[in-house]
Amino acid sequence: MSFAYPGGIDCDIHPAVPSLQALLPYLDEHWREQVAVRGMDELASIAYPANSPLTARPDWKPAKGPAGADLVRLRREALDPFATSLAICNCLYGVQLLFSEDMAAAFARAVNDWMAKEWLDRDPRLRASIVVPPQSVERAVDEIERCAKDSRFVQVLLLVMGDQPLGKRHYWPIYAAAERHGLTIGIHAGSAYHNPPTPVGWPSYYTEDYVGQAQAFQSQLTSLICEGVFNRYPNLKVALLESGFTWLPAHLWRLTKYWRGLRMEIPWVDRAPTDIVRSNVRLSLQPVDGPPTSTKEGRDSLLRIIDHLQSDELLLFSTDYPHWQFDGNAVLPEGLPPDLIRKIMIDNPLATYSRLALTAAKEPVR
């Protein structure tokens, strides 16, 4: 199925740092020298191994280097085919994996400045998430304050697996800063690998790692709700990115069921978790982890799952470019009603990312 929706807002694309060399101009002198003196290689994460089929769709994979590193190709492959008006860049680089908070802060800063100069300045359709060093909450807040002056930054990017559950009060200054500046908190698939990527220990295979992301999203969502993040920061929006979404109804049934009997230990949670998710949490479309929609049976099954979300405001259009989640232009499952498509493509992203309204695209959509 071919698909283009003029004005659509893609909430998850991944421009790639072509190599560590590309960041050198954006590092201060000390760190630039350290890269050479220490013989530092790429800050590559095993979250997306270079040759894994998931990491780059075959027709989006360049002969050399990482997919998503070239703006011309990104325009041609991610923006133009879908008539996208705005796209939010989530740069996945190894910043969160470092154990030195100083080094992490230096590289976060470099990635953000590189993003602004090499991408945002060169295409008016692009917006970005602020990469922060969650290794140091204080430095993460500093980076948010620094980048928030540029209204093209619309979100703060965290990985779904870091050092601690994200609801912990330790992280709250990050949420306070985000709420203060109208920034969404984007929690993206991936791990700092400071903990095993599954709750049962270290798996053997990449398949286990990637599939297990959904459990990590469940745990983070539970943590954010139970610790009272949305009670303390009621205007905060959290977007779960590359999380899948078909697990959500079952997880919320479970969480709400046990909240009814256990809520006395978290008395600030004064609404059912289902209601909190509806007001504060959103999820990106791709990967669609539902049944294939090439048959009527599949389409009906997916619509039932979406019906279980009990809201048409939760899903955000995303291609997850250049990750291989679909072929051709078939970014939307078949059989979705037109009203829901309109919400997914435009209304929901605008409601989730308040900063998108601050910066209208300077050029008409190509």
Add this chain to the structure above:
Amino acid sequence: MSRHVVAAARDIPPGGRKLVTVRGRPIAVFNLGGAYYGLLNRCPHQGGSLCEGVLTGLLQAPRPGEYVYSRKGEILRCPWHGWEFDIRTGQSYCDPERIRTRAYPVEVAAGQTVVEGPYVAETIAVTVEEDYVVVDV
């Protein structure tokens, strides 16, 4: 609605409770510091016996980490899954409009008036000297 004598007042002292049956309905009667409350003895969730539940206070929090405790003894927790019910209204904490157990008015009547009627005292022998717990069903 009819008024049923279910116990002598001294049989349910302050802090006490008693499971009674009125017109076939199991009703848990509680005495909180001299005030009496009656709830249908069936949790709307899975049917747990509310008469065996723990009475707690109402715990609320204006902000995470700030615990506000009030209404000591007025919240009944089902012994099975811990769902909380307001002993005065039978409403649940989690979904007060939709999930509730039936609450019955309970009061104390002097033996003299009980003897005169129109109370129903099927299983309780009544004398004028005693006070009685009366449930409206």
